[in-house]
Amino acid sequence: GPKLELTAALPDEPADGTVLRVGDPATQVALETSGAIDDLDIDIEWANITGGPKTLEAFRADAIDIGSVADIPPLFAHWTGTDVRIVAARETVDPETHPTYELGVAPGADVTSIEDLEGKKIAYSPGQAQGALVLNVLREAGLSQDDVELVEMQSVDDAFSIALGSKQVDVAPLQQALVKTYLAKYERDGATTIESGVRDDAWTLYAPTTVLEDADKAAAIKEYVAAWAEAQLWISEHPDEFAEAFYVDHEGLSPEDAKYVVDAYGQYAVPTSWDDFIARHQVTVDTLVEGQDQEPLDVSTIYDRRFEKAIAAALEGEGSQ
């Protein structure tokens, strides 16, 4: 489509034949299940791609236009020279009781709060959200990297829960889905989890700036983020339907596990103002800058706040109906 300045107003309608390539399977399932997908005016080509490295790879290869990730991947995309913008933000309604990650504690490791982390072996995966979480936790606990023993390992698959179970590390961040299986396996040996005490609920949609500079794609994304926002709310309101449709049918979890995961993640909120979201993001950025020697970054520069308004407009429009 025609070129669009990043500061120019978003066009309303994409040209006919514009296809938006989206890597966001959860939203896809939500839209399909709620039926909202039929109301979408744009053509979407869904890709079953999630997670930082994969979406970034796909961006670089120009295989998708927009991806769905936590708050860390856009930072690394930026730091490694792929110009991206965050176009949507989501948080959890009650983040303290519904954290995305908990800290798994190995059987026999004497850790009951994050203050006990001093001198402990902690699984640390730089470059992944889990790695950032560990740094955030240390910051909250008032510890430096030297006060603990960081064991570098990538959180591929269930490596962290195995490392915990075999007592190779004392503490490791575990995603909710893994918390359940970890406890199921090792609770009887004394395994526990503790809350991380830091917010880890930030979720974003992001897109390469090259996509956003395409007027048609930008218009399509404007439509998409609106639908996305409604889908997130639908998920919060229909946890059982979503659990069934996504976690059971799409991801192959058992119904019990699916329910557990959905309950654990709690309800989503889509902020219509991103100020707090960006402020919290900046804290994480600063932590990474310090902890991983990254280049300082004013994180607000990688937000495209035109979409903040688009989302707000959509949700308010919805509310007013």
Added chain:
Amino acid sequence: MAVTTLTAPARRAISSGTEDVRPTRRRLGPGKPIRFGGLIGIAALLAAWVVGSATGLLDPRTLTEPWTVVATAETLIENGRLQESLVTSGIRAALGLGLGVAVGLVLALVSGLSRVGETLIDGPIQVKRSIPTLALIPLLILWLGIGEPMKVITIALAVFVPIYIHTHNGLRTIEGRYAELAETLGVSRTEFIRHVVLPGAMPGFLLGLRFAVTSSLLALVVVEVINATSGIGHMITLASSYGQTDIIVVGLVVYALLGVSADAVVRLIERKALSWRRTLAS
């Protein structure tokens, strides 16, 4: 002058009732194949798993018990996921295997029969095979997108290397006497390839095929991470990101079954196609 000890094994007698006493000589080769011998080892492995799990020697948290695996497999079959994954993966692997074998074979012939071909082909292939497939994926995504073609070609890329190397090696180690013979018989290059090179390189090719088949299966795990919604590799990856050990083990058992049977098939072909050989094995 002592006469060696003699044995009278009950060999099949031609004229009934006649004895069959042969000099015993220390057998140095491996002797006769044991029928279904290959299965015995696998059965032992299975038995160890069952016994280990039953006696608690194998912690079910480490390795899911066989019965749990069977139950999980049943569930997966009931809801159709396993069959669907098998079909999807099967088609992908077969296409990739076919493509990879064809390409590997042609490259091996070109590189094996002409030094110029070798000069151009061999180096890049050695480079290719030193590089983890995983690392090539970004490039392949760029060039081929994230759809099926990318997956099939990635599998083919994993497959063609062992085919190429083994066929090339097999071809180069054909005895020079046979090439001499062909030269004196004045055969054309095509006839030479068909009647000397291909049969002579066949043992190498078939060994390569054994590796190619496994490679095609293993490559599924890599390619089905990207934009796949079904397939054995996808099933395993998904299950491991949720810590579903039992599903992972089902996937691995399927892999083992596929791998072992594919290997057995290739070895059967090997035995049939190479029946002209007189080796230690025969």
Added chain:
Amino acid sequence: MAVTTLTAPARRAISSGTEDVRPTRRRLGPGKPIRFGGLIGIAALLAAWVVGSATGLLDPRTLTEPWTVVATAETLIENGRLQESLVTSGIRAALGLGLGVAVGLVLALVSGLSRVGETLIDGPIQVKRSIPTLALIPLLILWLGIGEPMKVITIALAVFVPIYIHTHNGLRTIEGRYAELAETLGVSRTEFIRHVVLPGAMPGFLLGLRFAVTSSLLALVVVEVINATSGIGHMITLASSYGQTDIIVVGLVVYALLGVSADAVVRLIERKALSWRRTLAS
């Protein structure tokens, strides 16, 4: 009766000035090796990369330009990361390779020379090699921890399979006539292994070694995901989770260099150790 066309190639003359006219016969084998031929293909590949990047045909976001790679490599060398990684990975790979080769060789001998051994060993190894190494890591972590032993053993597990299969195959395809000969010479089993089996299986073993060397390098990427703070595999993994394409490509170039040179070394050994062969290649 027509006399064939005759050529007078300028061959090295024994007595100077005498002619050397030989019947020309269509050459069917590949002919003489081209000196450093292997490097030409690699040079071509490099040239393609340089040209592709310079002309913009290759998007630098997908494949970093060679000059950026050189610059990145320089930085990595300056701050010592590359050397450190090379040393760490080198030691791991070498230990794993040594262990894997030894184990693979012993298993191949046991399984190749006795049908009972084969029955017990061969099946499980086929199972093992059908299963992605990645999937074995959890088990290995549970049994061996996350320290160096786990890494070395995982590499050894990746290495021993090609050694086993190739040596076993090489051994089984030794011509039966040589075993017969050894039997009539009354040699002991040890002598048979040392003088017939090992040299006869040597071509197979060396082919296996070519795969084993690459496997040991590739396995680094898998093992250095866990509890590693340096190493080429660690460097690549880390860079790819950050999306640092330039560092990834540096890693891959290092891989290619290591892989190609290791392969060249094995092929040199092959040429020396198998100089007794008269094949198409010679």
Added chain:
Amino acid sequence: MASHTGELSTHGPAVRVQDLHRSFNEAGGVLNGLDLEIAPGEFVALLGRSGSGKSTLLRSLAGLDRGVAGTGRVEVPEKVSVVFQDSRLLPWKRVLDNVTFGLRSSDASERGLQALDEVGLAGREKAWPHELSGGEQQRAALARSLVRDPELLLADEPFGALDALTRIRMHTLLRKLCEVHRPAVLLVTHDVDEAIVLADRVIVLDGGVVRHDARIELGTRRSQADPAFARLRAELLAELGVEDDHDAAPRPAVGRLSERAAS
């Protein structure tokens, strides 16, 4: 028993074959109830048409026919040495190592060198087998067999690729070694003269059994000029289907080959 084997005859024969049957397929047997005894120290030459089963018999005696269907009783001494019809040198071992392969005595390599010298391959000990001419390979295989003092020597056309002079030298060498070590020998040859010159006894294999068994009583100096030699020669050739007049067949214009050859 032949005179020079007499002193061992109380120990019974070195080789005893009774009712030996061997067949490679259902079509028909190669050996059909063959009986054979060889005394210790006896030198037996084995003649027979190409494809008559000579090698098959030798392989039976050497215990190398495990896979072949058949019955019968074969008794042989413990130390058997075989010269195969192909020279069967290990291609990955140099000539000397091939000759001494399996020899365990400390002077193995000296004996190997001596044996190579005796077969006319002095100075070639470091050559690879593929660097030897056909006849040289055959002699290396002979050296390998002779260097190990067997109780029974089975030799399958060991002189087939040798020229007349070298062949005579090898005959002399073989006889000399037989004098010293007195192995029982079963030597396959296609050369009737060679059989008569070397052997104590000549047997002809045909139809899977020993068709002809002739003791040779010509003394130690055997000359083709001797009329007894010529008679024996004619007799054996007739047994093999040939008139004595070596290659009497005229250069044929056309005509059925086999008729001519048989005439």
Added chain:
Amino acid sequence: MASHTGELSTHGPAVRVQDLHRSFNEAGGVLNGLDLEIAPGEFVALLGRSGSGKSTLLRSLAGLDRGVAGTGRVEVPEKVSVVFQDSRLLPWKRVLDNVTFGLRSSDASERGLQALDEVGLAGREKAWPHELSGGEQQRAALARSLVRDPELLLADEPFGALDALTRIRMHTLLRKLCEVHRPAVLLVTHDVDEAIVLADRVIVLDGGVVRHDARIELGTRRSQADPAFARLRAELLAELGVEDDHDAAPRPAVGRLSERAAS
């Protein structure tokens, strides 16, 4: 030129070798300036000690010695057929396919079957090479060579592994085919009688050159009984270092082998 090659002599020789040198190492040459001409249709037998370079010469003529150092001029016809010293059957092809390999005529397999019949291998066309006896393999290789009507036939001891009767049959067959197709033939043999019976000319290779070149003028019926035959035979054997009395050496008690053999 021999009488029956006269009609072709206007076309020049079939084979012309001038000043041929070949050596495998620095130590010394195997062929040292060999000169040889063979007329079209001429049958030349090549004698020589084991290791004297006969096979080396044949390989030069066949154009199979690219890798061997040397100089000289070799001219041969286009259609050359070689019977190698080893039978060199492709192990992965059945006998008939081995015989017809490279034959492009439509009746290839009939001709192959006929050739197999002629060498006495009728009915064995479906056998694998390893299922043939030594002599049978050699005959299969012979059949392969004869079935393709070469202009020059190079045969390296093609009858070495054959018994007397089969050998005579093969002689007859070869002569018959030579009558019909008139190839130039260079046949290596160790059997002086065979050389005299078959050839128009016998040459002896020694020291890397043709030491002896004898035309045979015995007519078409050649009998060992013929005194001219015996004289020629003695002459050639002497050339090869052997007294005519076949294996005159007595069974030695002890003694230097080579002295004895040479005496």
